[in-house]
Amino acid sequence: MTRPVECPFENEIVRVAMEGRWPDSAPLDLREHAADCPGCLDLVEVASAVSDDRAAAFREVDLPAAGLVWWRMQLRRRREAEQTLQRATFALQTTMVVLVLAAAAALLHFVPIPSIGWPGWLLESVGSAGRIDAIVRAVLHWGTPVLLGAVAWITLAPVAAWIALEHD
Amino acid sequence: MAIFANVHDAPLPIERDSVADGDAAFVMDEEEFRRFYERTARPVWAYLARTTGDPELADDLLQEAYYRFVRADATYESEAHRRNSLFRIATNLARDEGRRRRRASFVALADDPANPDPLDRRTRVNRAEHRTDLERALDKLKPAERELIWLAYGQGFSRDEMAETLGLKTGSVRLMLFRAKRKLAALLRGEPCTANGGSR
Numbered sequence: 001m002t003r004p005v006e007c008p009f010e011n012e013i014v015r016v017a018m019e020g021r022w023p024d025s026a027p028l029d030l031r032e033h034a035a036d037c038p039g040c041l042d043l044v045e046v047a048s049a050v051s052d053d054r055a056a057a058f059r060e061v062d063l064p065a066a067g068l069v070w071w072r073m074q075l076r077r078r079r080e081a082e083q084t085l086q087r088a089t090f091a092l093q094t095t096m097v098v099l100v101l102a103a104a105a106a107l108l109h110f111v112p113i114p115s116i117g118w119p120g121w122l123l124e125s126v127g128s129a130g131r132i133d134a135i136v137r138a139v140l141h142w143g144t145p146v147l148l149g150a151v152a153w154i155t156l157a158p159v160a161a162w163i164a165l166e167h168d
Numbered sequence: 169m170a171i172f173a174n175v176h177d178a179p180l181p182i183e184r185d186s187v188a189d190g191d192a193a194f195v196m197d198e199e200e201f202r203r204f205y206e207r208t209a210r211p212v213w214a215y216l217a218r219t220t221g222d223p224e225l226a227d228d229l230l231q232e233a234y235y236r237f238v239r240a241d242a243t244y245e246s247e248a249h250r251r252n253s254l255f256r257i258a259t260n261l262a263r264d265e266g267r268r269r270r271r272a273s274f275v276a277l278a279d280d281p282a283n284p285d286p287l288d289r290r291t292r293v294n295r296a297e298h299r300t301d302l303e304r305a306l307d308k309l310k311p312a313e314r315e316l317i318w319l320a321y322g323q324g325f326s327r328d329e330m331a332e333t334l335g336l337k338t339g340s341v342r343l344m345l346f347r348a349k350r351k352l353a354a355l356l357r358g359e360p361c362t363a364n365g366g367s368r
Contacts, residue, residue, distance in 0.1 A: 053218065053322075
């Protein structure tokens, strides 16, 4: 025969056991029922053991004071807020650098500057003005895709930064 | 039968508007926290210590649980709901730690099966000497069974509260708790028990 999963006396037995009143101070009818009910026999065994162990655990634990826990949590919260701010600042700085580079590329592409003169140290390091011009022309040849990429980056970078920081 | 319910079925704490969350302040103030901590810290610690079997780990998880609870800045329908949320956070932390330790022990075993960490071994032996009968019996239960037993008979949670805390359906809680109780009772009596908890 299958036993019912729960006995109607279960809650009452658990309450009495948790209050440490089992078996001496338990109501007589409850004790009589538990003696005949296999489920309640198991229950009494388990609930009394858990209740005793819980009381022992309460005695053995040495908890930190609430004030100390609160203080540690404040410190940690502040540190995490600072880290979030640092990440946001870095994302903003990166965006600004990209923005400036894109603006410079756009300026070179759209505004003709015939009188531009290359500084001496740059000529020495690269070779000649003609070579620099060739590099600039090559860059400008790809200027439109680069510009489009930069615009896309400028648009998407803040969105990406926002998504990355949203859960913080 | 799906044992695990969708966690969204359980009533969730209401998240506060996080727009004003830029500063380093918690919504719960220190005095409110102090009162809540004094009411709940021992029960939560006992729950963590007995479900993980490691009192030192329980110390760490307890602080982490409170931090996550306070950081959530949620509002609750009642004191019981607030307490259940704390227990749910503690349960999830204990489960995560259990998974992490199982992975770590698997890797350690694969690395060097002949030489387990001697400090860890010594700690375990020392701890085992001081265990009560109940702790030894709890060790033989599955983690979910330990959680159910402790919430039901250590905390006096209702079946619905247990379902909410553990992310289970109430019907599953009844059945699993019945089996866990039978299994634990058999272990405490020193009887061998079958896989579904019945004694032979």
